[in-house]
Amino acid sequence: MSIIPLCKTSEVDEGSAIKVDTEGLSLAVFNLNGAYYVLDDVCSHGPGSLSEGYIKGDTIECDFHNGSFSIITGEVVEPPCLIPQKTYKVVMDGETVCIET
Numbered sequence: 246m247s248i249i250p251l252c253k254t255s256e257v258d259e260g261s262a263i264k265v266d267t268e269g270l271s272l273a274v275f276n277l278n279g280a281y282y283v284l285d286d287v288c289s290h291g292p293g294s295l296s297e298g299y300i301k302g303d304t305i306e307c308d309f310h311n312g313s314f315s316i317i318t319g320e321v322v323e324p325p326c327l328i329p330q331k332t333y334k335v336v337m338d339g340e341t342v343c344i345e346t
């Protein structure tokens with residue numbers, strides 16, 4: 246098990262997401278009302294980048310074919326995507342958002 250630091254909390258505004266590439270992973274880091282969630286950035290359905298999608302409540306709509314996922318669980322909310330998006334366990338180290346892998 247390892248802890249991978251991704252970004253500072255100040256880098257992700259509330260209600261937005263940023264893309265972080267690190268350790269061979271391409272990740273989308275979301276800030277929902279001060280809580281941080283991390284999913285794979287590349288959509289499970291194709292080439293869409295979820296960090297560039299549209300956040301609607303606690304879902305993210307992919308800007309490629311407009312499928313959507315729960316930001317919290319990665320479950321599919323709207324097709325055409327069918328495969329849940331991989332999520333990561335977030336751990337905080339002070340003001341640094343990290344994932345545990």
Ligand code: FES
Nearest residue numbers: 288291307310312
């Ligand atoms: S690539 Fe994301 S919905 Fe198709």
